[in-house]
Amino acid sequence: MSSTILTPNQSLRCILSRAQRLARATPELARYGILLAMTMLTLFPLVWVVSSALSTDTGNIWHFPSAFWPTRPGFFWFERVLAEIPFGRYLINSLGIAIITTVFIALLAIPCGYAFAMINFRGKTPLLTLLVITLMIPSELSMIPNYLTFSRLGLIDSYSSVIIPNLASAFGVLLMKQAFQDLPREVLEAARIDGAGEWQLLWHVALPMARPMVATLLIFSFVQSWNDYFWPSVVLKSREKMPLAVGIFHDLTGPFAVSTGMILAAVILAIIPALLLFALTQRFFISRNAEN
Amino acid sequence: MAMPGVHQRHAWIMASPFLLFFAVFTVWPLLFNGWLAFHDFHLRTGNTLWNGFANFVALAEDDSTFHPAVKNSALFLLTVPVIQICALALALLLNPDKPLLGTFRVLFYTPVVIAISIGALVWRQILMPDGMLTWIGATLLGVDMQQMPDWLNDQRTALWSVMAFFCWKHIGYYMVLYLAGLQAVPKTLLEAATLDGANYGMRLRHVVFPAIQPVILLSTLLCTISALRAFQEILVMTGGDADTQTVPLYVFGAAIFGLNFGVAAAAALLLTLVCLGLAWLQWKWLGEDGLLRRGL
Missing domain, CATH: 1.10.3720.10 (MetI-like)
Incomplete structure (x- = not known):
């Protein structure tokens, strides 16, 4: 093809093949999408636990979404647990x-x-x-x-x-x-x-x-x-x-x-x-x- | 089958250590429970007295604690279809040999290896009145924080919160059972069905479900029993407050706080009979000649 202008027939075929590729990929995308959503539902409590426990400053641990990243990270709480329990x-x-x-x-x-x-x-x-x-x-x-x-x-x-x-x-x-x-x-x-x-x-x-x-x-x-x-x-x-x-x-x-x-x-x-x-x-x- | 040189006594010698413990700590408690259900039992003196069906009459008349416990146990059975459908769907999604699916399997199984009491510590923090769930709801949905319920102390939400915790904790277990079952689906049958033009739904209905019927039966049975015996999950989340008491909790309350061992045993006996009855029903519906094999 010398020019970028396609005949109607060619462009139709191009669109069709792309649609086909998309149609074949959609179930896979849906699969990983659902799995990702379910993972978030399953694991968000644990992620929150890890990030909050690592926050020496607990001021943020109830604030969504900043609670999902430790504020001033450190092992302060772990040391206290080991000392007192x-x-x-x-x-x-x-x-x-x-x-x-x-x-x-x-x-x-x-x-x-x-x-x-x-x-x-x-x-x-x-x-x-x-x-x-x-x-x-x-x-x-x-x-x-x-x-x-x-x-x-x-x-x-x-x-x-x-x-x-x-x-x-x-x-x-x-x-x-x-x-x-x-x-x-x-x-x-x-x-x-x-x-x-x-x-x-x-x-x-x-x-x-x-x-x-x-x-x-x-x-x-x-x-x-x-x-x-x-x-x-x-x-x-x-x-x-x-x-x-x-x-x-x-x-x-x-x-x-x-x-x-x-x-x-x-x-x-x-x-x-x-x-x-x-x-x-x-x-x-x-x-x-x-x-x- | 004739087996020269093998005596019955070998079998008894090999089985007896297990059977001894089994008899003392599994069978004896059941029999003792059944006997106790028809007696008054006085812990202090150790005296017992046959009282006919008085304990059962007491249960039937106890509409302040026992009837709500029965209602809650029945509601708890709603977790069975939720868990089974989620677990089977996850297993179907995770079964193919595709990248990353192994990691997902491990992630979904994580809640199962966490102790119930430890998992509850996490969820109690999430479900506190100003806990994470309330914050997420307030931020994402724009609901006023004051409007959000006190999940674990409000009678309207407490039982549902515990049921959600129950699902979170157990879905992974049944997912693994289903994954193991899906391994046994004959590949050749699936290919033949595809060649004959069966779409995904038809393959599920006519090849996969009949092939994993024993696993569906086993998994549903186990899940039903674990929902009926839901006890630790509730004890560690609410302690049975806010209208979350189930029959097993009632049994313990009656025995340990009420010191009414006869009534507790009667409730336990009823629960046992319901478990066996439901097991039998599921055997009929989902067993060898059940719906999955005969067609709907």
Whole structure:
């Protein structure tokens, strides 16, 4: 084309192709537009928390939109939190409780899931039905009887009273049963014919093959225990035994309720460990290749 | 299937440690609750007395606290369709292999890993009378700040605010369930449908939804139960004030403050039955032979 003047035919084609390109791009634009809007809706509280906690001058933290950028940034509020709240103590409690709970959930659920998946025994079907039914019933409702049990045992205000009621995870057993069922039968049968006992089969053959599901179980259990608020707040009376989710909440709705800066800084400190764990493990449950 | 060398007792040995804890801390409380629902229980002396259906009659007549709690629990069920539709829509948007979608997945999941109590601390700041939401509303919509409600203390808005917090906290969880389910939709079927000229809506209706029917069932079931048991979310946001008390909160109030364990257990038993009933209904509607498989 030598000149910039187009024939009607050419210009029509030009417009059409542009419209086509636009029409093809529109769904994609809409996709990212919706996602962006939803992200803002989901994350604006957290963005506000971060920027306000980093503001040494809290004069601006209620003003939209200037609150979404720190005013005179600094770590003043974080220093005050660490000085006035036994944050390290809470953190150690949270870690200890969550790790012990997770390990024992796995130790109980893995052999039981294996038995349900691999061995036929009398009473299997009713037991499985019972497991599924308990999943359908709010577990909060068993807290009063459990509280009575523990107060009779004299274990109120002990770590064991926080941990023990959460150890029997019906969800964990069903998850592991599913994982073992999906393993290739031939490998297991071959090992059985070679004379491996059931425990050997579980430990050396089935468990290594079901590793991704075990990881899923560990992560879910850990996060759940880490975030649990109500039951620990009921059975724990002394402050030095409280995990983060309980201790921080009590401190920040009690003695420090008036200091917004401290509340927000403490919130960030409490969220960081959970986010860190999530960042390290997210490929297990969010990535597209989770199945492989 | 005959399994030489495998004895039933192996299964029992392997299952018994779990079953022991399960029996003591999951099954026993349920049975104890059921038994308690028909008794008067005196904590101080430990005496119990069969009282027939008196506890249930007390519930039926208690229109100052129990009836509002039932109404609030029923309203809370409205979060189920909201959460399910948002989660499924997000999963559908995030499923393709496109740039940045992995990051979005992580962002939407963030509220799930934050403890309820910690998340509530944030939202209580946002929803204060002169909090962030009021400021945003005043700036963007030009509403007078005095006109904005006191979100968590006003009877008209408190329950809805808590429900919004509930959705914020849980959508990511169900999104991940749906993402996992969408992996299982056969690619070949989708391609065949496209070749046959099916548009996006038809592919959803005739290929995707039938394929993820088990996930829709599971996710809706779990969400319904978590809405009915909504308890911690309310406790940390309003403590049950401003007409936000639900049935689980009523149970605890009756037991811990009223020391009326029989009535609490009766309310708990009713809630359990409603949960099982709803689970059964959803099984009928969304299960193997339900609407998604048979067609609407």
